[in-house]
Amino acid sequence: MTDPSAAAPARRSVSPxxxxxxxxxxxxxxxxxxVAVVACGAALTSLARPAGPPATGTGSAGGTATIGVILxxxxxxxxxxxxxxxxxxxxxxxxxxxxxxxxxxxxxLVPVLATELPEMSPDGRTATFTLRTGVRFxxxxxxxxxxxxxxxRETMRPETVGFASEIIEVDDSTIRIELAEPNSGxxxxxxxxxxxxxxxxxxxxLTVSANGTGPYTLDTWERGKRLTLVRNAAYWGEPATxxxxxxxxxxxxxxxxxxxxxxxxxxxxxxxxxxxxEFENDPEFTSVAATSTDVFTLAFNSQKAPFNDxxxxxxxxxxxxxxxLIAAQNNSGTPLGGPITELDPGYADLTQTNxxxxxxxxxxxxxAGQENLSLTITMPDHYDPAPIDxxxxxxxxxxxxxxxxxxxxxxxxxxxxxxxxxxVSYVDHAEARNFGIYANPDSYFGYDNETVQGLYASAVATxxxxxxxxxxxxxxxxxxxxxxxxxxxxxxxTNVVSANVTGFPTVxxxxxxxxxxxxxx
Numbered sequence: 001m002t003d004p005s006a007a008a009p010a011r012r013s014v015s016p017x018x019x020x021x022x023x024x025x026x027x028x029x030x031x032x033x034x035v036a037v038v039a040c041g042a043a044l045t046s047l048a049r050p051a052g053p054p055a056t057g058t059g060s061a062g063g064t065a066t067i068g069v070i071l072x073x074x075x076x077x078x079x080x081x082x083x084x085x086x087x088x089x090x091x092x093x094x095x096x097x098x099x100x101x102x103x104x105x106x107x108x109l110v111p112v113l114a115t116e117l118p119e120m121s122p123d124g125r126t127a128t129f130t131l132r133t134g135v136r137f138x139x140x141x142x143x144x145x146x147x148x149x150x151x152x153r154e155t156m157r158p159e160t161v162g163f164a165s166e167i168i169e170v171d172d173s174t175i176r177i178e179l180a181e182p183n184s185g186x187x188x189x190x191x192x193x194x195x196x197x198x199x200x201x202x203x204x205x206l207t208v209s210a211n212g213t214g215p216y217t218l219d220t221w222e223r224g225k226r227l228t229l230v231r232n233a234a235y236w237g238e239p240a241t242x243x244x245x246x247x248x249x250x251x252x253x254x255x256x257x258x259x260x261x262x263x264x265x266x267x268x269x270x271x272x273x274x275x276x277x278e279f280e281n282d283p284e285f286t287s288v289a290a291t292s293t294d295v296f297t298l299a300f301n302s303q304k305a306p307f308n309d310x311x312x313x314x315x316x317x318x319x320x321x322x323x324x325l326i327a328a329q330n331n332s333g334t335p336l337g338g339p340i341t342e343l344d345p346g347y348a349d350l351t352q353t354n355x356x357x358x359x360x361x362x363x364x365x366x367x368a369g370q371e372n373l374s375l376t377i378t379m380p381d382h383y384d385p386a387p388i389d390x391x392x393x394x395x396x397x398x399x400x401x402x403x404x405x406x407x408x409x410x411x412x413x414x415x416x417x418x419x420x421x422x423x424v425s426y427v428d429h430a431e432a433r434n435f436g437i438y439a440n441p442d443s444y445f446g447y448d449n450e451t452v453q454g455l456y457a458s459a460v461a462t463x464x465x466x467x468x469x470x471x472x473x474x475x476x477x478x479x480x481x482x483x484x485x486x487x488x489x490x491x492x493x494t495n496v497v498s499a500n501v502t503g504f505p506t507v508x509x510x511x512x513x514x515x516x517x518x519x520x521x
Contacts, residue, residue, distance in 0.1 A: 063520035068250040068268035077206040092514040095212035097195035124182030150200035215240040251382040270493035273330035293432040294491035303446030313483040315364035317354040333489035338480040346472025353480040379426040381406035430511040447484035
């Protein structure tokens with residue numbers, strides 16, 4: 001997940017110690033955001049609503065689409081679940097917020113449950129929203145401002161989104177949000193997991209059930225097998241284009257190929273790069289390279305020796321030839337060099353920072369007294385091991401021995417993301433606008449740089465997009481230099497779509513799947 005969330009601007013009048021404490025407090029990024037990582041998830045398309053563009057695709061409405069996804073949610077609780085699989089399936093389809101993301105884009109915001117995007121007050125601290133009329137939850141209850149206020153007070157807390165806010169119920173259809181400090185990340189947070197609205201006072205168990213306002217309702221969740229959504233006949237907006245959608249959990253690549261060939265699956269997202277050529281010239285399928293903000297990230301635990309030594313982190317970064325790694329992955333990605341992708345604010349080409357230089361890597365390891373370094377890489381067990389096998393060989397070339405520890409994704413979330421019990425981690429950060437994880441000293445990277453924290457705080461607090469972009473660029477350049485991670489590549493997943501399905505999305509399908517507009521012939 002994601003976030004330009006959080007923070008108050010730095011003030012020169014604050015003493016260094018107080019300033020540091022202030023940034024630590026205000027830059028807390030939602031843990032859900034900082035660890036919203038996915039192994040290549042999946043599914044369907046763009047939500048059409050009265051304020052948005054019409055649904056695309058041809059074919060009659062109705063029918064069932066079966067979509068293979070790699071990662072299964074660990075819980076259906078959109079408010080607290082780590083990992084991105086829950087948001088990927090439920091946001092836009094089952095749950096909705098005051099605002100959302102326009103289909104076909106990574107970050108263009110549109111009104112959803114609100115009638116329009118708010119105009120911020122001149123001081124940048126107040127936003128007022130008016131609710132649409134006629135919206136009902138799946139339970140049949142009418143949506144009111146009270147539901148919105150209760151939902152947002154639960155999720156839009158400083159420890160969750162990184163900034164303080166007061167959420168006020170003005171009347172039955174009006175909500176006002178007042179910020180302690182200007183924060184350009186407010187609408188982005190409202191469009192993502194923290195902004196999804198639940199029914200106030202509902203007693204359903206959110207971990208296994210859902211009561212949203214979206215065009216689909218949760219039908220069944222068969223653990224380890226599939227999750228099924230069905231059309232919401234009482235939906236307030238444009239009706240769903242499918243009768244039902246089945247998200248089938250297929251973590252193994254060859255099994256996905258078999259299921260596609262047999263007709264068991266209509267779609268599979270993020271097929272392994274080594275397998276995607278099998279469908280390139282097949283008239284029964286379309287292979288689409290889905291633009292994404294996914295970054296396969298090799299994180300170094302900066303709080304643990306020897307990775308608390310920047311020379312070691314720099315050496316390991318310079319030991320890796322990203323171009324060779326990408327070529328070995330059927331060119332399913334682009335080199336990055338830093339923590340921000342080209343689709344996000346603050347991007348700059350940082351590929352020359354700590355670029356491949358094995359001689360320099362060996363020298364830095366010698367200087368740091370780590371000529372015989374051994375390390376363990378912890379990674380989710382549903383990932384393709386090929387990229388890490390490549391990294392192992394390149395580390396071996398500079399004298400570094402590697403043990404790979406593959407664990408279930410739920411274990412990775414607990415051990416690495418939550419408890420920070422690891423040396424090196426390999427994971428796909430699929431969330432857009434997630435630079436805040438590098439400005440948060442409590443994130444699993446363990447990276448703590450006051451300059452980066454101050455630049456990020458100022459970027460979030462400014463209302464000038466150009467100024468924010470410059471500040472983020474400066475922050476990203478510092479992070480790239482300090483090397484708390486090696487950003488192996490910006491992944492371009494391949495979605496394989498049967499010829500009987502139209503309207504499948506082509507943007508960020510690993511992090512957010514919107515089913516509207518998907519049709520089955």
